[in-house]
Amino acid sequence: MNMTRPLRKAALPALLTATALLALTGCGTSGGDGATGSGAGGTVTVRIPDPGNSGVLALGKKDGSLDKALGEVGAKVRWTGSAGPFAPAAQAMNADQLDIATGSITSGITSLAQRPGFTFFTAVDPDAAGEGILVRDGSGIETVADLVGRKVAVNQGGTGEYLLLKALAKAGIPADGVERVYLRPDQTAAVFNAGKVDAWAVWATYAVAEIGSGKAHFVADGTAIGSDNYSLNAVRTDFAEQHPDVVRALYRYLHEASAKEKRDPAAYLNVFTDVGPTAVTGRAKEVQTGFTAQGGTVDPIGPEDITRFKDVAAFYAEQKVTRTEVDVAAHLLDIEKLT
Structure with missing residues (x-):
């Protein structure tokens, strides 16, 4: 994927703004803001799955750059559990146990078919080489x-x-x-x-x-x-409505860091250790850096993305993975209009 591809600036009106999020807060099972409420000094805690040993969030955890970026808007990270399949993460967001998670549009659609308490706010183009x-x-x-x-x-x-x-x-x-x-x-x-x-x-x-x-x-x-399997970042709906500035800051961090990772993939591998089961070594390291260099960056969700999301939802319904076609567009957040 061309790293110089312009940002997806033109967002569809159907994408959710902060005020529109109010209409969705009753869809999930989460109640109040729970652990994400302001603590001493008014700091907002953002609960994110632990990123492990590689990737943008892993490096951000190690060097403190993520907390620094969020600190500018009065927030900090609480690492909760570990990164893994999106389905359990979606359930955790619905239960007010998690605020941010990453998953594919495919797993996202099956989770949206339930009673979602989350919305998607970024997109990374399908991984043409790595899946x-x-x-x-x-x-x-x-x-x-x-x-x-x-x-x-x-x-x-x-x-x-x-x-x-x-x-x-x-x-x-x-x-x-x-x-x-x-x-x-x-x-x-x-x-x-x-x-x-x-x-x-x-x-x-x-x-x-x-x-x-x-x-x-x-x-x-x-x-x-011919995969349309985007990677997406999801945010708990209540959290996005109550802390839009934190969501914007997180997006900016992820976008800038993902562009850096694409330019220098090796710097984002083996962040905490280069030995053991979580380390990527030898030929596997070459494979991973090659995939990352060809991959996309974290960007806003644009009209062309939504069209492809709809195609995936229609395909899932046609293949009877879901009972009906899931309306993905109803659960997307326009990060550029979040106020």
């Missing part, structure tokens, strides 16, 4: 058509299921032409490497280690699949 259908070297699977009759691991209702269904649809293969094996992403590597499934529909977080091992590759990546 796809992973197969073991020497498996004999050379095309998507070769998956017919085989077992493919996916995370239910999220990126994995979307990538598989999208790849099959593009190849003209019925969804029931392969056996979907529903597994949590963090439990799939052992199953995949043991040969208990033939392929794994997955994204960079988990694909990097497998490709870096030199024993697996994508039979089809995001480009080949």
